[in-house]
Amino acid sequence: MREGSVWTRLKLEKEMWDKSVEMFQNERKLLLSVIEDQMLIQSLRDAKYDVFLTDPVLMSGTILGHYLQLPVAFNVRWTVHNEGHFAVAPSPLSYVPLPMLELSDHMTFFQRLLNVVMYIITRLQIRYFVDPVYDDLCDQLFGPGVNYFELVQAADLWLFRVDFIFEFPRPTMPNVIYIGGFHCKPPKALPQHLEDFVQSSGEHGVIVMSLGTMVGQLPRDVADFIAEAFAELPQKVIWRYKGERPSTVGNNTLIMDWIPQNDLLGHPKTRVFVAHGGTNGIQEAIYHGVPIIGFGLVWDQPDNLAKMRVKGVAKNVNFATVDKNSFLLTLKEVLHEPSYRENMQRLSRLHRDVPVKPLDIAVFWIEFLMRHGGAAHLRTQSFRMPWYSYHSVDVLLLLLSVLLFIAFTAIAFIRYVCCGRSFKQKKH
Numbered sequence: 001m002r003e004g005s006v007w008t009r010l011k012l013e014k015e016m017w018d019k020s021v022e023m024f025q026n027e028r029k030l031l032l033s034v035i036e037d038q039m040l041i042q043s044l045r046d047a048k049y050d051v052f053l054t055d056p057v058l059m060s061g062t063i064l065g066h067y068l069q070l071p072v073a074f075n076v077r078w079t080v081h082n083e084g085h086f087a088v089a090p091s092p093l094s095y096v097p098l099p100m101l102e103l104s105d106h107m108t109f110f111q112r113l114l115n116v117v118m119y120i121i122t123r124l125q126i127r128y129f130v131d132p133v134y135d136d137l138c139d140q141l142f143g144p145g146v147n148y149f150e151l152v153q154a155a156d157l158w159l160f161r162v163d164f165i166f167e168f169p170r171p172t173m174p175n176v177i178y179i180g181g182f183h184c185k186p187p188k189a190l191p192q193h194l195e196d197f198v199q200s201s202g203e204h205g206v207i208v209m210s211l212g213t214m215v216g217q218l219p220r221d222v223a224d225f226i227a228e229a230f231a232e233l234p235q236k237v238i239w240r241y242k243g244e245r246p247s248t249v250g251n252n253t254l255i256m257d258w259i260p261q262n263d264l265l266g267h268p269k270t271r272v273f274v275a276h277g278g279t280n281g282i283q284e285a286i287y288h289g290v291p292i293i294g295f296g297l298v299w300d301q302p303d304n305l306a307k308m309r310v311k312g313v314a315k316n317v318n319f320a321t322v323d324k325n326s327f328l329l330t331l332k333e334v335l336h337e338p339s340y341r342e343n344m345q346r347l348s349r350l351h352r353d354v355p356v357k358p359l360d361i362a363v364f365w366i367e368f369l370m371r372h373g374g375a376a377h378l379r380t381q382s383f384r385m386p387w388y389s390y391h392s393v394d395v396l397l398l399l400l401s402v403l404l405f406i407a408f409t410a411i412a413f414i415r416y417v418c419c420g421r422s423f424k425q426k427k428h
Helices: 006-036 037-044 059-067 111-143 150-154 192-199 219-232 261-265 280-287 301-310 324-336 338-352 358-372 395-428
Strands: 052-054 072-076 157-160 176-178 207-211 236-240 253-256 271-276 292-294 315-316
Touching: 006 037, 006 059, 006 111, 006 157, 006 176, 006 271, 052 059, 059 072, 059 111, 059 358, 072 292, 072 358, 111 271, 192 236, 207 261, 219 253, 219 324, 261 280, 261 338, 271 280, 271 324, 280 292, 280 338, 292 324, 315 324, 324 338
Parallel strands: 052 072, 072 157, 157 176, 207 236, 207 271, 236 253, 271 292, 292 315
Antiparallel strands: none
8 A cells, every 4th residue: 555556456466366265275175074074964964953044255154054955044244256235136336336446325427437347347257266166166066057156145044234324225135134233232331440541531531442353463653653643632542452562652542452342432431433444343333423533454444434434424544644643633633523423423323223123133033044944935036047037138139129120110111102102103
């Protein structure tokens, strides 16, 4: 990001692709070793499980669930192909933005053009580089003609870890159940030393910072910039950070290896959440009504934060160019501009105003599968249709052919009539 070099980016993409292939090969070996262990497979069948719950971001659960012939429920945000909705629900590209592009559902012409072009590129990559590998494994396990993508689409239930407070409105399906924020809950009392630190902030309140479990440390200069900016604020700061302690840490900043994030976000003195932009952290911030300052480091994080920016509850920090002054200005804007907090509290009220809690909904539908042996009546058969039937290309071609036939027939008749009259007039 700092170099701004296309060549560096391409090398990174190549490295990411190589690692993905390596992960796939390792998972493939694991899955084959499980299925080839007939004693293990027989013990799973003898246990007479009622439902197979898995995350389709990896292939093992999807394949093993179908191999055991169990109703499959997905706890899902992503599949190996894309964001989950693109596998199971209609996704009009005119107002459904492709993930990672950081677009909203209000796109200009050129944004819609970018959305369509990137969708085509993504589909081609999947078609020629991903699908053959997965389909080859399905042929080995299930026999010829079994398509891995169809196994994904054939899941009985999709428990999506988002809702339409987080996502933009879009088409969905009967077997898609939204459980966004299912892990969120009212805050518990903080440990006494943390409560004392929070209360010492007085009327200024507290800033909570965490970049998730995947990012333990930052480049030294970035960590120093952040700590220096924090030191100039009257607020107290609780920062989950496992790297080397920055040299510019102020007396108002408490650095910890682990923090009770949900409990801190739910504390009435918390003013801002500085985060990486992961789905779970954003859902907790929405639940507790705390505005976000986001770094957006990897994967879906920049896109998640883009959704929050559109809703007026978040401000981004450019990780490649951040310094003390830019970070301090961002902190002050989100702290002192009331619209960020007001908008987030409105989202919090909308998120909480539901007849049944998300976790209870998830439990109900999993038990529903167990009671009825699946939910085939909720599953569309569109995934069994060839693409030209799904998009009615064959129907449109037939209608176009009929119209062209009628048009040519009419033209031929008119020419015949006109030419016949002209011939009679000349003869006369």
